[in-house]
Amino acid sequence: MNARLLQSRLAAAALTRRELIRFIRQPSRVAASIGTPVLLWLFIASGMSRSFMMPGDAGEHVSYGSYLLPGVVTMTILFSTIFAAISLIQDRQEGFLQSVLVSPIPAWAIVASKVLGGAAVATLQAIILLLAAPFIGLEPSFLGLLGAVIASALTSIAVVGLGLAAAWWIDSTAGFHGVMNMLLMPMWLLSGALFPVQGSTPWLRAIVTANPLHWCHSAIAGSLGVPIAIAPISAWLGTIGFALAMFALASVVIGLRRS
Amino acid sequence: MNQTTTHEPTGAMAEGGVPRPGAAVAFTSVRRVYRATRKEPARTALDSVSLTVARGEWLSILGPNGSGKSTLLRIIATLDRPDSGGVTILDQAGLGGGSVRAVRARIGVVFQHPGLDPLMTVRENLLLQAALVGMTRSDAEQRVHFVAASLGVTDRLNSRVGTLSGGLARRADLARALLSEPELLLLDEPTAGLDPEARTVFLDLLSQRRLDSAAPLTIIMTTHHMDEAERGSRVALMHAGRIVTEGKPAELRRALGGNVVVTRSENASLLESAGLTLTRTAPDAVGAGSPDGVERAVVALTRAAAPFSVGPPTLADVYFAHTGARLNSTAETP
Incomplete structure (x- = not known):
């Protein structure tokens, strides 16, 4: 490994550590990040588990609580990663970002630190929710749970990357919230998170199939044994591609506009 | 006295406007124009700026808000690029990818807002x-x-x-x-x-x-405080995106010629009638000019029993003499 690459990796690690320190030192953020999934977990596990049943792959039925879990995981990831991307705007407003931009590290190292820091927190929230799986009728294997965690991490990376690319152009946190909600909420609603895609009209199904968040949701749901509308391999390849593409997009945007 | 000049720093440039080798920073006819947005019209932040900073020198860049100081510093810090002109920083010319990294590894920057978490x-x-x-x-x-x-x-x-x-x-x-x-x-x-x-x-x-x-250690510091600028071994005065003059602070003041007369604002007309140019009117009136003019002003103020003092000019007087604008004003670029 050449010296410059090693230096960039160490710098990215130091910046990632900073993201985690900032998270821990904001008690309200810690409380919200743990409290939100716990509340959702309780509602799903005890409240909606038997509200109605969804048809499964092999003729068996899946409770709505089970069906909804991957969608709630995806939604939690979206909210958490929006916070991670907003930190870029805060860094700019507080003056910290400029001191990073004039350092000799490459743009990808800046993006990597934000993405890893944000994805770590979002994945932690996802894990808390995934612990609900056995209590609401899902029986994922250890590998299945691991797969869901990995898919959650990839989803987090993708959405933080997308958020960073947008945050680079937006000056206010309120404006950023608005733009991201306008973009991400329809993506989430059309990801199959609330209702199965099977049986929907062809045009809606086409939109859902082209939605990257549908691939992420399917990778998480498929790992947990919840029926999905696309082949698992397609879901995984789509999720990995989405994460890589959004990471690259953020790196290019920040690299191009850095000077 | 109200002339605006484009100054070519003769002491810092070799023949033909070519920067001296080994300088910490060399700008040659640098121009930077911010494009018009929905909120603001196009703005020329730097207009044909030529400047050389020798290694080990402390250059103070003095000018009011909007004069182009921060843009000049951002270009040196590799956070902005000129639209035209030549920039060489620590022997790295052109500021392409590799040059930028090399420069960033050898500079330290203190911004208006602390860059700390x-x-x-x-x-x-x-x-x-x-x-x-x-x-x-x-x-x-x-x-x-x-x-x-x-x-x-x-x-x-x-x-x-x-x-x-x-x-x-x-x-x-x-x-x-x-x-x-750095x-x-x-x-x-x-x-x-x-x-x-x-x-x-x-x-x-x-x-x-x-x-x-x-x-x-080469230091380049922007400020709009005269006393801070005096700390530098050299001062460059900026107005409307241009360096209007530069040199050692004492030399700049000396070049203005003799002493200035300071009195209350309401006595400004006495300074003008003595043949002095008003370089400031508030909070006090300051008149600069020939020794004869200073003498006439002293006589007139004494007769009028107006309080006054006579002393060397400040950098604010130098600034006014070169730009016709006051240092504490906002200098809008053309």
Whole structure:
């Protein structure tokens, strides 16, 4: 490994550590990040588990609580990663970002630190929710749970990357919230998170199939044994591609506009 | 006296406008225009700026808000690029990808807002900066203690930056910029928001660090405070995106010619009728001109029993003489 690459990796690690320190030192953020999934977990596990049943792959039925879990995981990831991307705007407003931009590290190292820091927190929230799986009728294997965690991490990376690319152009946190909600909420609603895609009209199904968040949701749901509308391999390849593409997009945007 | 001139820094440039080799910074006819947006029209931030800063020199860039100081500094800091003209920083010309990295590894920058994380301690911030410039952990620990001691923040190393006073936060930020032993230190209005005492402490420490530096430390500092600009070995006065004059502070004042007369604003007409040019009208009126004019003004003010003083001109007088504008005004670029 050449010296410059090693230096960039160490710098990215130091910046990632900073993201985690900032998270821990904001008690309200810690409380919200743990409290939100716990509340959702309780509602799903005890409240909606038997509200109605969804048809499964092999003729068996899946409770709505089970069906909804991957969608709630995806939604939690979206909210958490929006916070991670907003930190870029805060860094700019507080003056910290400029001191990073004039350092000799490459743009990808800046993006990597934000993405890893944000994805770590979002994945932690996802894990808390995934612990609900056995209590609401899902029986994922250890590998299945691991797969869901990995898919959650990839989803987090993708959405933080997308958020960073947008945050680079937006000056206010309120404006950023608005733009991201306008973009991400329809993506989430059309990801199959609330209702199965099977049986929907062809045009809606086409939109859902082209939605990257549908691939992420399917990778998480498929790992947990919840029926999905696309082949698992397609879901995984789509999720990995989405994460890589959004990471690259953020790196290019920040690299191009850095000077 | 109200002339605006485009100054070519003769002492810093060799024949034909070619920068002297080995200079820390060399600008040749640099122009930067910000494009029009929905909120603002197009604005010329830098207009044909030529400037050379020798290694080890302390250049103060003095000018009001909007004169182009910060844009000039941002270009040197590799955060902005000129639309035309030549830029060479620490022997790196053109500022392509590799050159930019090379420059960034050798500069330290103090911005108007401290570049520190308020949720982290001073030590954590400094160690983070060390990681950004590629220091090993053991080297970083040594440098953190050395720089913190030299800037008087050792006892606050474990305090969160958000709990520090403005003056201490500035010193911690200076420690961050000096951590990697930069060859070129850039400061963009570093004392903005500080009280006079904290400003003096900050500038004294900066002067001391420059003297203590093992290798020649070049400093470029923007300011709109005359007393801060006087700290520099050379001052460049900026107005409307141009450097209107530059030189040693004492030489600039001397070039204005003799003494100036200062009196109350209501007596400004007496200065004008004595043949002096008003270089300031508030809070006091200041008149500059020939020794005869000064003598006539003294006689007129004495007859009118008006309080006055006679003394050397300030950089504000020099600025007015070259631009017709006051230093504390906002200089809109054309």
